[in-house]
Amino acid sequence: ELKVEQNPLFLSMQEGKNYTIYCNYSTTSDRLYWYRQDPGKSLESLFVLLSNGAVKQEGRLMASLDTKARLSTLHITAAVHDLSATYFCAGGGADGLTFGKGTHLIIQP
C-alpha cells in the first residue's frame, strides 16, 4: 500500500525567499503529481513526473523526482504572494492516486 508523506504541512514565508516542499512515498509509484488548491476551490494540476531524474519548471515553481530515494520536491524561487495556496503531491498507478496531506503555504509581503 502506497503511503505519501509531505513536509512541512504548514509553511509561512516571506516574499522573495526560496523554499522547498518535500514529498516522500513508501513504495514504487508509476508517477508523481503535484497539485495546487486555493481555499474553497478545486485542484489545479501543476506537474506530472514520470521518470527518475525528471525535472519540470513553470514560472517560480520547479518539481523534481528521485525514484531511488522515493522523493519528489517542489521548489519555490523568489516567492510571491500569489503562490499562497495548499500544495499536494500524489502518487499511484492504475488503482488510483494516493495523496499527501498537503502543505499549506502562506507567503507574506
Added chain:
Amino acid sequence: NAGVTQTPKFQVLKTGQSMTLQCAQDMNHEYMSWYRQDPGMGLRLIHYSVGAGITDQGEVPNGYNVSRSTTEDFPLRLLSAAPSQTSVYFCASSPDWDSYNEQFFGPGTRLTVL
C-alpha cells in the same frame, strides 16, 4: 468543453437519507474517479472506473456505490448518509490510466450530513 462538472455544489442531508452526487465529463475520458477531502487528510479515493461498465473500490468505499453506464457519467450514491460522510467530494477524469496524463478535477460538492 465544459470539462468535469459536478452537481450539486452544496447539499445538506439528514442522517439516513440517500442521495446521488452527479459527475459528468465531455472530454471522452475513459478513467474517472471519486475522492473525498477532509480537513488535514488530503484526498482519499472512494471508487474509480477505467471505462464504461467497469468500476472498482478505492481506499474508503464503505457507504458509497457507483456505476458507469456511459463514458460521460460517473454518479456516486450514498445509500444511507451518516455524519462521517460530511466532506467535500471531488470527481476527476483522465483520458486513460496508461497514458500517464494529468487528472482533471471537477469543482467539488460540499456535503453536510446532520
